[in-house]
Amino acid sequence: MRLFEILLVLSCFALLVDLLFIKRSAKKTGLGLAIGSSVIFVVQLLVEGYRWQLLLVYIMTALFILIVSFRHSGKMVNLKIGKLLKYSLSSLIVILLVGSTVLSAYLPVFDLPEPDGPEKVGTQTFHFTDQNRDEVLTEDQSDKRELMVQVWYPTENRNNNKRGTLFPSDTEMFKKYIQSFSTSLKLPAFVLDYWKYNRTNSYENVEILPSTSPYPLVLLSHGMGTSRVLQASQAENLASHGFVVVTIDHTYSTFATIFPDGRVTDYKTKMTTIDDRTKIGNIWTEDVEFILDEIEKLNLGAIESQFKGKIDLKNIGVMGHSFGGATAFNTTYLDQRVKAGVNMDGSLNEVENRDDINKPFMFIRSGSFKDWLVNFENDRNSDNEVNKFLSDELHIMKNVSEHGGNVIYVEGTQHFNFTDLQFYSELIKLSGITGDINGKRGSSIVNQYVLDFFNKQLKGTGGNLIQGPSDMYPEVKFIDPEEL
Template structure:
């Protein structure tokens, strides 16, 4: 909870105590509480901002303020009610206040974790259209493939910009964005309205930090049906350590993608069969390759921007989560410009002729990976298509390890511990899509291993965490090729 939210709840309970236990003759106490609570209520509403979780607290506080102030008026009638009714009403009020406070705690206004790196981070968003590629996910045959990408980079923030909001600042755009999210989640729109208060650690459109050498580049793809917004903290973390990071929204495969003209696209593509996964995977791979083309133009000056000459295209990595992780693997294999890649808990959609990858690669899997391996061993000899694909994937992992790469898993994590979703609410754990590990701890572990990998492969430094188990991160387990 935010500071004035906490103070508001405390003042509300203090007013209730005053009404129940402090005599009417104690005017100074009552007046002090009434005035103080009024100030806290106004500051919370107009500075921090209203949110629906505290509605009961707002109503009770305003009501208690009026009663406390007027109870000292000579014209105030001294009403007497029986103890049973008095304490029954008080108990009901306390229960309602606890419920409202609980909603505020478990559906919090969250900010992304503070940065570990030495640099401040700037961010800028671009809209790219691939004129050479038809959009196959819409009915309009004239549509071309459009992508929204966000660039994260080191900055000095010379202009002292305010920290950027995680979601669109424009009220109309935010409303459209949230409408798409709420429809996908089958929730009323107002439930997500408080997301407008969440902030990143980045500064929008600030100037890139001057450097004697260009910055290595990492492209990041989200999972199927999610969004680049769920990987903002990972992008920020790498940028704070001297990388330029580009997060991609794969249009029509997200909860919502917002375009500059106000259009919001939602999720359209099914990937229930292996054939559908492969077709969609090819679209995503081409998305990443196209974005690399555009970054080359930004760096050369063909597209006017502040990034001219600032990007080290000879040290380019890709990473992704889930379906985006599979895309990172596929792009690393196919595109000669990619030097190294990371797959965060993603099952591969293309395993044919992929076992001879000769570039540095790392698979980071969730805590269920060890159990999955044990269960798969029982079915390894099955002839069905899915089992064969999984067997080929394990063979690829073994080759990655044998060529100097890594396959690790993080105990206590589940699939969405590799995203920022774990910061949105502790209640998400109840769904099982995040594990028992503390969200910030899980995020920090993943960030440290991602950073160490790209430092080694793209900067030629670090790599200590990749050598084997660490006392600092006992949750991380290394897979031996013989286990595969």
């Protein structure tokens, strides 16, 4: 909970205590408490903003302020009620207030974890249209493939801009965005309204930090059905260490993607068979390759921007979560411009003719991977299409491991510990999609190993963590090729 939210809750309980236990003659105490609570109430609403989770606290605080003020001013008739009714009513009020407070604590307004690099982070959003590709995920045959991307980069933030919000700051755009999210989650839109307060550590549209040499580039893809928003902290952390990072919304495979003209697209991707995976995987791979083409234009000045000459196109990496991780592998294999890649807990979408990859690659898997590996070994020889696909995938991972790459897993994590979803609520752990590990700890571990990998492969520095087990991160386990 935020500072003034905590103070508001405390003042509400203090007012209740005054009503129950403080004598009417203690005017200074009561009136002082009412005035102080009123100030906190107003400041919380003006500075931090209204939240539906605190609705009962708002109502009861306002009511208590009025009652306490009238009670100690002598203008209120002294109503006598029985002790049973008095304490029963008080108990109900306490239960309601505790419930409201718990909702606020478990559905919090949050800031993304601060990046641990030396540089501040800037961000800028672009809208690109691939005129050479038809949009196959819509029914309109005239549609072309449109993509929204967000660029994250080192900055000085000379003008001392305020940190940006995680979601669109424009009120109308935010409403459309949240409406699409809430529809996908089958929730009323107001339930997610408080997301408008969630903040990043980045500054929008500020100048890139001048450098004597261009910055290495990393392209980052989200998981199926999520959004680039859920990979923001990873992008920020890399950017704070001197990388330019481009996060991509793969249109019609997200909860919501919003375009500059106010259009919002939702999820329309069909994923029922291995053939579907391959088809969509090809679309996403082409998305990454197209965005890389556009970044080249930015760097050359063919598209006007501040990034001309600022990006090192000889040192390009790709990474992604889940289906985005599979896309990262596929792009690393197919695109000669890509030097190295990272797959965060993603099963591959293409295994044919992929076992001879000769570039550095790292697979980071969740804590359940080791158990899955043991269970699969018992069923590896089953004659079915899925088992053959998984067996080929493990063969690829073994080949990567034997040729200078890495296959690791992080104990205590589950699939969505590789996203920012773990910061949205502790209640998410109850669903099993995040693990027992502390969210910030899990995020930090993934960030450190991704950074170490790209430092070595794209900058020629570091590389200590990916050499083997570390006492600093005992949760990280390295898979021996023979185990695959």
